[in-house]
Amino acid sequence: MSTEAEIKELEPWFHNIHLPDGNQTADNHFLGDFPAFKWKNIKDSIPQDLTGWKVLDIGCNAGFYSIELAKRGAEVTGIDLDEHYLKQARWTAKQFGLEDKITFKQMQVYDFAHSEEQFDLVWFMGVFYHLRYPMLAMDILSQKTTKMMVFQTLSLPGKEEMEIPEDVEFHKREIMKEDGWPKMAFIENKLAGDPTNWWAPNHQGILSMLESCGFKVTGMPEDETYIAEKDKDLKSSLETWNFSEYLSAVGKDWKKEVDKKTKK
Template sequence: METETSRQLRQAIERLGPWFHNFHLSEGVQTAPEHFLGDFPLRKWVEIADAIPQDLTGWRCLDIGCNAGFYSFELAKRGGRVLGIDSEPLYLSQARWIAGQLGGNLRHQPEFRQMQIHDLARTSEKFDLVLFMGVFYHLRYPTLALDTVAEKVNKLMVFQTLTTEDPAQELPNFPTKDDYPITERKIFNERGWPKMAFIEKSYSNDATNWWVPNHAAVEAQLRSTGFEKIKRITHEVYFCEPPAQGVRKRRIWEEEEWASATGESRQERL
């Protein structure tokens, strides 16, 4: 028989829905028990949790597209001071409600802020750990966002994206050369050439899915944006470290394009 507490929890969950993140609350109540990806994102978290430092004391963390804050709370449990950003106010309301449910036993409660990923270009703060998970393929301007995010990373970025590849049949990366003549077109159709699939209409009932890369394209973009140590730790998750001096070493025409697109003048940056 349902208790008063669980009835109230279910009502609040219903009022704040729909949910993408499943949380296990008291009395066995869950926020998204019927999730199409299973117990999500706990399922994903267990794949990466050991690779993230257990003690994040003193670490400033950024969770981009934090949704209801599952990862933000996990980082906070490890002592990190977390900023979770998301463009969708509904998810941020869920995150703030979850903060109340989890109780006040965190050293630092995560802060949740409504922000577009591209707003980061107009902020100066840097972060020791950045989670950029489950957002890249939702962006219409993904490489612009990646260039912006890369500049925010002091130590580690955890990057996750939907890819075009079936985990059981991954393509070998095609060894690209430094240059090709303009008459060379066949090369783009070689298996494993870096590619992004464009979705004009909808994918998985979601019209906010735009660009889906293969692994070669993910790795090429991470390298091109300036990350040095790039390690895929599970099917679609990459751990990326910037060089000691940071990733600000784009060629001048990229710098200008980025500055123009983000509204930051080149003078301010040089």
């Protein structure tokens, strides 16, 4: 079968991938040359040589980012819940001869709460706002990340930032209505016709969530896209008072774990 016929058989595509033989998987994409136009801006913000790096690509879709990162020498795990996209991703990786560098698995982001694996780089683009439990996913993935996260989400318009106070007095909650206060809009019905869009955080909300998970944002190379580096001085609440809530949320025996921790 010709490459064109194979592309057709694997339709519909969300990633337009430029294959080594010159074919493209979705050359009439509604967003243009997606996601190549995003990658063009992000690519210089991560190391050119990823040899020895373990990378996790969450919601890998047809594997555009998994492939680019594997080309730089990384060992990549790409996960997606949709087997249709994983089939595309496996086929695409083969076209690049990168099938030995990338493992594609059908998984939910939350499944990583039950895995011991760690990753130098977690690629978390285009998934956060599709999650019903986004902060749980952030808490899970922050524990899997040793160096860096590349984070992207659909967001609220605006780029306001603010110094977040240590405490807010009970009767002074007006401050939370300020543009720069960290916020997340809940989408009860649909956004852009899509019922899987649940949340849209604002810019400061993204900075604050990342910080609360132990990341320092070091760059924003592309719209709505954040380079976040693990900062050992920032303590996630998971390491302090919120430990048992997290364990309970991921179905672990939190009483046993808390006993173990406090006996140390």
